[in-house]
Amino acid sequence: MSEASVGKPMLPVAGKPPAGPRVSDGSNIFLTTKLDRLIDQARKNSLWPFPFGTACCAIEFMSTIMSHYDMSRFGAEVVRFSPRQSDLLIVAGTVTDKMAPVMVRIWEQMAEPKYVISMGACACTGGFYRAYHVVQGIDEFIPVDVYVPGCPPTPEALLQGLLRLQEMIAAGETHYQRMVAAARAKAKGAVS
């Protein structure tokens, strides 16, 4: 797959079928891609969220993982409460100045690659709590990949946010992937 197609959904590239009788063991269908892209495909479909639920949005997050909306349809149902076991931080709810160091600590403890969804108006911007004890958007402290607006967002909105994150992972657009790409480009420049 050429460099130019990065960012587009990965499609199987069928080569010319080999001459001779067709065999059905799959050996005549092949697919070319970069190893990184293949791994990204795997990663995007098996996100393990850490629900950093602090307020009302946590209740809507609960709705999203329950049977009615069922987030497991999108490969992200393995909710883990240990930052060491998860790669997606969903900040659901208001983060206060008292809570911010806790959030940063958890984000730091997560193993890379890691992604962040900011769920709800409070996490995105502080929402309508423009006051002395409320963080005015978690991006004051940690990088955010997807902002899901709403107060609180409906489960559909959170699912859309999740799908958007999956697209971004496939396209290499998340904060982590861009950071890695930039570091690689820099290293390349240093060598040549």
Next chain:
Amino acid sequence: MSMSQEKLESFRRAFPPSRGVEEIPGQDIPTFQVERELLPELARRLKDDPDFDFKMLSDVCGVDWPERQARFDVVYHLYSLTHNHRLRLKVPVSEQDAVVPSVYGVWRAADWFEREVFDMFGVRFSGHPNLKRILCHPSFQGHALRKDYDPGQRWLLREGEQDEPSWAREVQEDEDHFETQVLNLGPSHPATHGTLRTVVRLDGEVITRAECEIGYLHRCFEKMSERHTWNQIIPYTDRLNYCSAMMNGVGYALAVEKLLGVEAPPRAQVIRVILSELSRIMDHIVCIGANLNDVGAMTPFLYVYQAREEIYSLLEACAGGRLTISYVRVGGLANDVPEGFEEAVRYLLRRIPPLVDDMERLITENRIFRQRTEGIGKLSAAEAVDWGWTGPCLRASGVPYDVRKTNPYLGYETYDFKVPIATTGDTYARYLVRVEEIRQSLKIVEQALKRLAPGPIITDNHHVALPPKEKVYTEMEALIWHFKLIMEGMKVPKGEVYGFTEGANGELGFYTISDGGGSPYRLHCRPPCFAVFQAYPHMLEGHMIADSIAILGSLNIIAGELDR
């Protein structure tokens, strides 16, 4: 509700004005201004004298009057369960000498309430065992609810300044000379729903000492409400107890309506009852489900959560939002319920009982659950009252206190329902009480539905409610009222009121002070789970670490309401 004349008279005789007790007439509750020196004696007498019998301290809060010589008022709300009467005490102190004797020795409920006043106003309480900030973080400078504090002024919590109990660093050995361990549960812990932190000292697996830290979700509700018009506060009240948002709005609107002297029309009252009771069911479902989930039973949560989704659909049809619906307005409701409302409620009445039955079949006689919860987290009735407990937790200890029965509002006295109580006061009892309350709430909804008659849904008092849109576009006067209400907000007459309702967790109070302006001078919320949670560290002592999770789930601590 208020004290009988003879009791008031005997109070006046015992504490005449010459002793520094001054009566403030014309209040919703008998109110006395008290010199601080007299407070300990007065408090002790009010609690122990069977004539007064104020066994419960509902609320303590502060009020700032910057232009006064004695700048701060510390306001106490007392309640007597036996006489069903209330009393308000005000203790004025000056800024230079802002010290009040603590009443922790009389009512343990004062513990966190006094700490909150200290945090927010800087009033110190002499004799308080653990006086430090409670809602704001330790790096915070100043006192946020003082009138001269700029609401936009933030302080970052610096590294190494996090709060920790005074005993957390002590090295202690048990009798076998093994070192005891200090363990930190939360604020982000799989079993602490919401943002709570408990620090426990463990001897093996047994908790020997515990302390809680809260305030991780302190969203400055009371400060924000001083900056908004009366109706703009309703979205903020929704986010107090977000599991049952409707009930907070109703409680707040009732308090303001009391101050205004208006009443919502009958149709609005019936809709408020229906949606409040459905919200109570939702709240209990989350509490029970989360509690079960924590002790290892995932399946029942999946069953009952479906009931919640069904109620959400109804709320969404009424108000447009699922969770935080902002449906109440002072004087009525934002808009009428949609077509098919009655049919939808009838569907819920058919749909919810089987789901609850399913859950009960799985849990109520389940041996594992009973062994995990029976005898765990026991609190006697006297202790529970002393801690200021209300709601299902208090009723599980055997005290039949329910505001809907003792001080009915929205016509609750005309509905036929029972107040379920249990006697053991343990985690299992709290589960049983909640399940029965779900059934009683359904009974109320059923009766309310029969009374739903057509009519207006908001008062026609144009000082309070917006005029109908068609009039705004056709009549000059209506346009002016609309403009004034939107730009300035409604004007609430000068005065103060303590409005209280039965929230899902207990007595939800709004102590409201108006100076006649378009927004409250002071709005204090008395959150039920604040009082409940302060007993939690004391209940833990002697229990196993796994029990602490079972107990926590049964108390239904909602961080939004706890920290405001």
